[in-house]
Amino acid sequence: MHPAPSVILFTSLSGLGFGLLFFLGLGMPASTGLVAFVFYAIAYAFAVGGLIFSTFHLGHPERALKAFTQWRSSWLSREAWLAVMALCVSGLGAIAQIFFETRIDAISYLGAALSMATVFSTAMIYRQLATIPRWHTPWTPVLFLGYSFAGGALFAGQVSLAMPALCVLAALQVVAWMQGDRALADSGTNLATATGLGDRGSVRAFEPPHTGTNYLLKEFVYVVGRKHAAKLRIIALILFAGTPVLLLALEFNHILALLAVIAHIAGVITSRWLFFAQAEHVVGLYYGKR
């Protein structure tokens, strides 16, 4: 898949934002007043910022409201609803905490749940696509939730939770990558089923339908070199898990914490870039590009 910056930023940032909201909703840390304001501001900046990035991907952002109509069938539509609900409900909780220095548990917990549900629905947009075997697995929501959870913990300063979460996440990610590399081959979809000609002999793409390019090739046929991908995976691991864990293991200090967060964000973006760039859409089979 074409690794569009808008989608990478959207999923990475909103995932972190909702992760932080989740912890704030759980009262971890339990803060009020200015401290709460700062935490919520960061959470909203990421969550809303991410959502804003997502509209850059739309051909007609002015019609974005129409995306709320199909919640019965469309995960994208559900995500839109859940995001708005999560933001509103958490917002109520935040107002209570910041301005009234009180915490309304029911609202805060609901906000937390909605935040994770939003991340889940985002993941489901990708998980549901049978056309992209690498995504079409439970690993997708697990990882999206994992990133959101671990990142949220880190942002929320829940060091004792964040450290193991990041380690588990790193392990999950490595397994998911290994599974993902086999996903297309294991999916049972190949040029033989794509053309229905497999029973005749081995099928090979000959001439493409056009020598010019098209939307499909630009959007779906993106190839990352094996070596390049391996390097990026290591970098991603070092950034989103290795560095933060190492830094947090050192003595606590705000500068180190900031560095840990920055490294984590960079790592998440790298890993998300890979998530898109390495995803093979089956349509590439028709073009002999798989």
Place this chain on the structure above:
Amino acid sequence: MKDQPYVDTSPKVSDEIRKTTCYMCACRCGINVHLKDGKVAYIEGNRDHPVNKGVLCAKGSAGIMQVTAPSRLRAPLKRVGERGSGQFEEISWEEALGIATDWLGPLREKSPEKLAFFTGRDQSQSFTGYWAQMFGTPNFAAHGGFCSVNMATAGIYTMGGAFWEFGQPDWDHTKLFMLFGVAEDHDSNPIKMGISKIKERGARVIGVNPIRTGYNAVADEWVGITPGTDGRFILSLIYCLIEAGKIDLTYLARFTNAPVLLDPETGLFLRDDNGKPLIVDRTSGDVVAFDHQGAEPDLRGSHNGATSVFTKMIEHFLSSENAPEAVADLCGISAKRIRALAAELAHVAFDQEIRLPQKWMDFRGNTYDEMIGRPVSIHAMRGISAHGNGFQTCRALHTLQIILGAVETPGSFRFKPPYPKPSEIHPKPHAKATPNAPLNGPHLGFVHGPEDLLLDDAGNPQRIDKAFTWENPMSAHGLMHMVISNAHAGNPYKIDTLFMYMANMSWNSSMNTNSVMDMLTDKDENGEYVIPRIIYSDAYSSEMVAYADLILPDTTYLERHDCISLLDRPICEADAAADAIRWPVIEPDRDVRGFQSVLVDLGARLGLPGFVNEDGSAKYADYADYMINHERKPGIGPLAGWRSEDDTGRGPVNPEQIDRYIENGGVWIKHVPENAGYFKPWNTDYQDWAVETGLYDSPQPYLFQLYVEPLQKFNNAANGIGDLQPPENMRDQLKRVMSPLPIWYPTATVENEDDYPLHALTQRPMAMYHSWGSQNAWLRQIHGMNPMYLPTKVMQEQGLVDGDWAKISSPNGEITVPVAEMAALNENTIWTWNAIGKRRGAWALDPEAPEANKGFLLNHLISELLPPKGDGLRWSNSDPITGQAAWFDLRVRVEKTSPPKGTQPQFDTLTSPVGQGPKTIKQSSKGTS
């Protein structure tokens, strides 16, 4: 659930439909042009048209982008920079026509031959030829000499009609369709429709082609032959059929010259006092003229030592060198498979014969209760034609058809009117130029012996292209590919003005493109161009435009009148005579004029007979006026339709003729009566119908010429017989190739085949027409670049994978190009799509367009001359009988190379006289831009 959105399922389609004829290739389908607000909105096929019956190909459907192409020329152009640079200034038509008249007028006064007028795939040859004849220059031809003249002449000399545009399989009845060397053909839509129709019936297709794409991809059997060896393969099929006695003896006896008696001394026909060939009548045993009423010709007849053609044929074809086992390696087809193919042909022709309950009478007065058909149909095109042995290969193929009884019989191959037409009733070529007078007759025609060659008293060629000389005696279409080289060399003489029309001669139309560009720009010691003046008519900013001094910009095909006439290359079907027009369905938005109208005007300015009245005034206002009022013979004009009450095809001028055509969708059709539909060369009902329609002046029954006597006359001359003798250096070649019965000979174009082990070919892409397609924003997305396809074996040997680059060399040069693998390919053959490569700056494309950077021409590797053989002569890369350019004899070598910046060679960027096309298009009457 919400209601579904409202969809208007019955929108208005257009304001108006105008019906005319497509021009994107020579198939000439009928089109419905939908107009909205006076603009072309959509083009579809005309269901009532005999050619395409509603279907339309990619090019035809993309016509709208041809009419709006930014590459269209806008006004007459006068060269201001150096030739070849592309620098011009726009001038008025008055000035342009004034210049042309000033250049041409004095030539006509003194030496009309100093004008060479050559046209490309001209669809108005009977008109342009007439103009040149009235001008008085012998130097006229269209593109046939480099296209498929082998096919046309071999067909006409052998059976009075050819595959090339003049015949078609009997799609309704055929059971086996065999296709030799065809990628697309001129009959593009009909072949596709035909294949589909016969497959639906369960009939089968055999494709003989080194490359398995297109028609050959859908063929049930693929024979991946080695290029240039079809002749041998066909002779081997003939061998198998004769060996097994699977030949149509009755057909051979009655309708061919197999029973004709041969003079044992000269190898010429025994003839009676009227010049009619003689046969032995089996019933009476008498020697009589071939058309003797009631005679039953004897295949084994003999008389005073003279034996029949048939006897000679059997000896000729049963030679052991034609045995499958002897030819298998050469052709790349196993002997078993050759035998199986021959058996299949025999099986379908004889075990599955068709009988149509249709009475008919032949020219000897014999009557038949039914029409017996041999449902094997064969079609062939440039794959066998564009070789140096193409004429004889085509002859062999026709012989195969004829011995099966599979020409003009139900289920086989059928002629389209105005064919059949034996070679004898075609004109002979003429070349006598007289100052201020028309030429002594039509330029092109059929020679019947050395006496018909166009040589002056000193034995020098009379035509600039050296057509109809000992080097290529039967060059019935001229040799367009030799004009520029000969004019540049001043051999046989110098010319003054080269006038060309719709031929991209500095690019894809030429062999040796590189040196042609040099010849066009070369200057003599006085600093004058060696070819002093070049006038060119194109509709678009092609590569050739840059090489002209004066450009006469044509309209596009929807903006002018055209005439698709029975006098030259009509659109007939086997069942009908038909002709058609184009008419201005839209008006040009630029200062351009239809070229034919410009010629009419120029003819009047030059005072050419036929173009001026007695008082010197212009005879025709424009081409439309000519189409209606010109008469070749009384009652016969460019258009046959609506000339008389009963609409026979002959008759007086009808001033409303064009209106009638427009009302009828741009086309006129006259059906062949049912009893005249088959056996046309011998069928009295057909002969009478053809006379009535104006195709003949009197009935012309004839025999198929398995043995071609004119070839024997040239052979005799080469052997010292007769007054007219070839130059000594030509004797060997003539002896070798001028065989009256079909032969195969190798076309050695390189000294050592190990140096150049591979054959290199081009194919027509179905969605592109030569160079025109690239200016079309839709089509160029389909074919914007071309790789060289290499067989798997070569890819592996060279360690190549798709997308790598290779250097391809021939004795003439080298090119560097991207490669791709193909398994369904003869293992000694490489190929690419034809004419995708473009020169930077041409066609209003971005100079960095993929056509220039990743596309390429094979033409740089092909030469019009063969490499020197050490005999001090430069032999031409043409068929020695017809002069047909041997495009497909090219041999090459492949070497892997690192990717260069782009395909090589590259040439300077041309200055575009029309700028560059816009970035984005939303071609819609609804849309903007």
Place this chain on the structure above:
Amino acid sequence: MTCLPSSTDKKLGLVIDLDTCVGCHACVVSCKGWNTENYGAPLADQDAYGENPLGTFLNRVHSYEVQPEDSPAQLIHFPKSCLHCDDAPCVTVCPTGASYKRTEDGIVLVNETDCIGCGLCAWACPYGARELDGEEKVMKKCTLCVDRIYNENLPEEDRVPACVRTCPAGARHFGDLGDPDSDVSKLVADRGGFDLMPEMNTKPVNKYLPPRLKDQLDPERNETHALEAQAENPQGFFAWLDRTLEKL
């Protein structure tokens, strides 16, 4: 709307005959021509005369090489447009309801005024049948020529998709695949029509007819007709001929 109808009255679709498609691209261009003028926004072309031309097409013709085990490689031309799937994932993913499947005939359409151009439907389509228009930024796809097949301004025989009308090789058939007695259904039954990527469970309405068996006339692999030699040399032939002519 993005829920799929539980059933449709008809299942209109195309049947593509891979045995006769010669890969001419006629259907590609006539589709482009018709749909540029008709339903929805025109199909735009970017960099039309430039280095990297990119246009919207609703139908494209691929080609594949198939190497059977014991016979020469074959080339198969392969047209592909929207298959109007019964279980169309492109419809259910659409967040706006712009993509929908018509209840009356099963045609999958995009209501362009509702489309936000998110591209998700194209992601969900396994067949590459949807292209986002570079100018209008809305999703384009084969409409099955919904504005032709019922169009009362067209003569009745022309009420078929543009690509079907134009195909010179008769390789495209249009009809109701929900009706077992329709010509297209019979064709599919007779010729063993198949689905593309059946494992995707999209239940395409369009079907493909397989190429017929090829290269059977090869004595190395099959029994073929054999000719019986009557003569080995001209003399023998003439002897045979004299006998035969006697009988004529």
